[in-house]
Amino acid sequence: xxxxxxxxxxxxxxxxxxxxxxxxxxxxxxxxxxxxxxxxxxxxxxxxxxxxxxxxxxxxxxxxxxxxxxxxxxxxxxxxxxxxxxxxxxxxxxxxxxxxxxxxxxxxxxxxxxxx
Numbered sequence: 783x784x785x786x787x788x789x790x791x792x793x794x795x796x797x798x799x800x801x802x803x804x805x806x807x808x809x810x811x812x813x814x815x816x817x818x819x820x821x822x823x824x825x826x827x828x829x830x831x832x833x834x835x836x837x838x839x840x841x842x843x844x845x846x847x848x849x850x851x852x853x854x855x856x857x858x859x860x861x862x863x864x865x866x867x868x869x870x871x872x873x874x875x876x877x878x879x880x881x882x883x884x885x886x887x888x889x890x891x892x893x894x895x896x897x898x
Contacts (some may be wrong), residue, residue: 796831800824 800823807813807823834843 793828793830799823800827803827851857 800820804813804815804820804823808815813819
């Protein structure tokens, strides 16, 4: 099941990127976003992904290391900014006891489940 999961997540990420990139191309160059054209972009991304994984093992390793450090440092920067920049912090009792529904949903349990 591990291999199947790896293939599925790679396909899902590549398809999501193909969709996003197709919309970007549409906004900047007028590229059509019909399903057939999105599949063409998807095929190109899959091909590029396969070639990169086949022939660029060192590059993929470097990108993986950069990605790990980027995520660690990004979270650290966000945590530091959230700790030092706001002029007022909410108390723990406010955070854990107050519910404020700022969505269009009316049920608190639905709101908390959709946040998961």
